[in-house]
Amino acid sequence: MSNSRLSYTDGSPLPGDGLVQISRASLIRLKRWGGDLPLRAIRVRSGSSGAYLTRLKGRGMEFDEARPYQAGDEIRNIDWRITARTGQPYSKLFREEKERVVTLWVDYRAPMYFATQGRFKSVLASEAAAMIAWSAHKLGDRLGGLLFSEQGHLELRPRNDVRTTLRLIALLAEYSQKTPPASLPEQRREAAGSALLRINRVTRPGSLVCLISDFRDLDTRTENHLTSLARHNDLILVRLFDPLEAELPRAGWYTVSDGRRFVAIDSADRARRLAHREHYLAQRARLEQICRRHGIHLFQCATNDDLPGILKNSLGRQVH
Template identity: 35%
Template sequence: MIPEELIKRIRQIQIYTSRAVDASFAGQYESVFKGRGMQFDEVREYMPGDEIRTIDWNVTARTGRPFIKRFVEEREMTVLFAVDLSASGEFGTVSKLKNELAAEFCAVLAFAAAKNNDKVGLLIFTDRVELFIPPKKGSRHILRLIRELLGFTMPKRRTNIPLALDYIARVVRKRATVFLVSDFIETDFKKPLSLLNKRHDVIAVPVRDRVEIAMPAVGLIEVQDAETGQIMLVDTSSKRFRAQYGDHSSRRFSELKNTLRSINVDLIPIATDKPYINDLIQFFHMRHRRH
């Protein structure tokens, strides 16, 4: 039995994301995420102007007349959301938690994929693989993915990104577009991500809260690391502390961007204090220009 509150949240996200997809980027999604190859369509008789290299020599030899192979772009693609729902995602100081933002972001793209008749799958991970739903088509399947994302509960766990990447490499055989959604607290993932990106099109989605970017001056506060349980007392009224905090945050994010750039992995940074639709549209424009 699904709790009524969860049903309400799923319905709200369904309404919001459906409108966002229709109004903002359904066409852009289709133009950017094209099929990843060509598939055989038919053999037909050669006509003047056809490419000689497309001639099917076997059929030509059997019939005594030149025939060519015709190929069409393979439109159907596979989308996989690999979502980090470890304890550090249960944080947010604006309108939603990071994990809620991650779920909503995935829902928007999942509905766009469904409108494009693509297969969509889901991997939820922490420091272990919590749930894997193989890629399938259909709106009911999409709603199940959203329900699993929103309703996921677990003991406080840490993050293991390499484990999730290795799992994807083992179970997803057909080339896919993989959205890796995480706050990227862990940093030791460059090698497995680089290997996975050679077989699939991996896009990193860093999820952040504004307090993780810049600490406000709110006096003496107690902060706790959600994944380790470590507690610290900090004086946020100190300009020196806030400056060091901001520098550290900026440096870590720059390191993440540099790591991703070095292995040709694109990123879509999203934050709990601003709409992510603009970030998605900007990403689509960037991909479209590159293609």
């Protein structure tokens, strides 16, 4: 396994820190990188202290109350639930939101604990989430998270305080250090589907939701969840992949390992190499199409890429 372009292992006793797992101390050190990330949050140039002009689909406002419909009210602000219950049209009133909610959805299913070059996808996921968390903390946003695997999920309710940020950082490190049991494809798809359904249910309209995964098992259910989530929120997808997942190496026998199990791969079959490549390209194209269709911001990073540079440069291009 090759060395990363960046080292986060200074003085850390954790074996393989920054490669196959990552320590809390290493994620805390990412504060200097995360603080520079532009999360598409532009301060309002008005007298309204602390508000955001975010370009979010949720209008940067939060629900205040409902009142009977009046001439001139926007149709999109009708509260259909109260209208149906009372038989009279009601409109939602909003007040300016002083804080934005930033929610991290991080994938720790078994295939994330893998790399043939650079660092495990699970390590990159923890690093990406930590950098975004530090950026949200610096901007004064409310930070929350949902971390999941085949064994279930863990939620962190959005709060605006350093304790929440540090708690999330600790969880990101803890999850990266787990030993995932073997799982079936059906279990992995069900875990992702359930986690997407949950994030849809708990996310407030107007939030910034960052989904970090390899998105290998993208299917119609996943697409429907992403479409629903993107309808009222700003979405950032960080797609992680290993070079071997993109293309099999030249003909020969290769042994790959996730640090715990070993698998032998025969890449001598040209048809197999082409099928492998075509499947990868089709899945990537499908995800890119979904993101273009729904205005989702997609960033893609290989396990041997410069993650901080990709996030900083790509987010910067999205803002301008």
